[in-house]
Amino acid sequence: MANTGDATETDLQLPPFVDSLSSLAYHPTNSNLLLSSSWDRNVYLHDLRNPTAPRKLGLRGAILDVAWAKDSETLAFAGGLGKEVRTVDFNSNETQLICKHDDAVRCVEWSNELNAVISGSWDQTLRITPLDPSTSQPSPDPIVLRLPHKVYSLAVSRTKVVCAMGGRAVWIWDIPALKSAIEQGKKGAEIEPWQRRESSLKFMMRAVKIMPNDKGYVTTSIEGRVAVEFFDPAPEVQAKKYAFKCHRQVVEGVDTVYPVTGLAFNPVHGTFATGGGDGTVSVWDPNAKKRLRQFPKYPAPVSALEFSADGNSLAVAFSEQDEGGATTAAGSGQGGNGVWVRSCGDECRPKAK
Structure with a gap:
């Protein structure tokens, strides 16, 4: 699929949403199943084989994050915003x-x-709630890890938790x-993180994701920057970390910087995608330190990105009320809140050396 032309010609468009996507x-194994959450x-x-009829279930307060059981x-x-983590069961509603x-x-x-749900909150805690292996009932006594600041983003892999x-x-905790x-039987204060770091980005972070090979992580900021970091504290490994600028445009003669709100790794190719307040999505090769391509502009600022488990699809959520909306929606003339799914098999493959 060429990366020219209008996104609307190639993307599967899910039915529009009434409010912003969060x-x-x-699904970790079925690439036809996609969850989305909204304000x-x-x-x-969403079953992408029948995209016109998503199932939905409501909670108290706007929903900020969702994960598969x-x-x-x-x-x-x-x-x-309901200050709770809940299971959402589409069988029993x-x-x-x-x-x-x-x-x-x-x-x-x-x-x-850990056979546990890990939740991060603006109350400056991470809570680890193990589920009983035989009954799937949550532990009445979650482990509470106190933090110095509000949680903005959380990533969990086989071996690490990055907050x-x-x-x-x-x-960073070692799983x-x-x-x-x-x-x-240790509780909150007795459980220390494996590493405490300061971000190499000077402004507030928006997203964090762990590399598919578990060797490091990527963070994004509100100031149009991305940082690529590595877990191994050895100086020769730390020397490989880097940061770069992206999602910047000249608007009416003014150099405009947009927040990088969406971030997702392709699980097959190890490349990653970023989405910004400018309504664009770019795919990057972290090893070559190069942008592979930029997709046609979406109708509104990008709020979330996610690759399917087989690496062949990229779901892009956009929301007209997200940061940068006033300038971006005007540029595309559409706006709205939506999720579009792009087939992107070879588009996300690193270029052969």
Whole structure:
């Protein structure tokens, strides 16, 4: 598929949304299933084979993040302004409380290794809620990790938990050590992060994602920048980290900088996509330090990105109320809130050397 022409000609467009999109989550094995969450208080389950009829289930308060439950095509976890994490069951159309926070839940992730839901909140905590392996019931006593700042973004892999916070703080936990501490009955203050870092980005972080090879992570900021970082503290590895500018445009003679709101790794090729307040999506090769391509502009600022498990599709959520909306929607003449799915097999493959 060429990267020329209008996005509308090639993308599968899901039915429009009434309010801004907050997050996307492809099913970990079934690339036809996509979750989305919205400020309209609903979690949506889209079957891309029948995209016109998504299923939806509402919660109290706008939803800020959603994640798939283990081994299920109808069960998810969601959190948001209701200050709770809940399961969302599209079979029974019911929800169940997983854990409560003292402020909005910004991030929800599932960890297979811990068999637990990990949630990050503006109440300056991460909460780890193990589920009983036989009953799937949540532990009544989640592990509470106190943090120095509000949580803005959270990423979980097989071996790491990376939390991007206010104050440019990035804390990293090693999952085997975390699992051992939990099994020993340790509680919040007794569980230390593996690393405490300061972001190399000077402005507030918007997104963090871990590389598919588990060797590092990428963060984005509100000031049109992306940083590529590595876990190994060895000086020769740390020397490889770098940051770059993106999502900047000259608008009416003024150099305009947009927040980088969307971030997703292609699980097959190891490349990553960024989406910005300028309504554009770019694909980057982190090893070659090059942009592979930029897709045609979307109708409004990009709010979330997600690759399917097979790496062949990229879901792009855009929302007219997101940052940069006044200038970008005018440029495209459309606006609105939507999710478009792009087939992108070879577009995200690194160029042969």
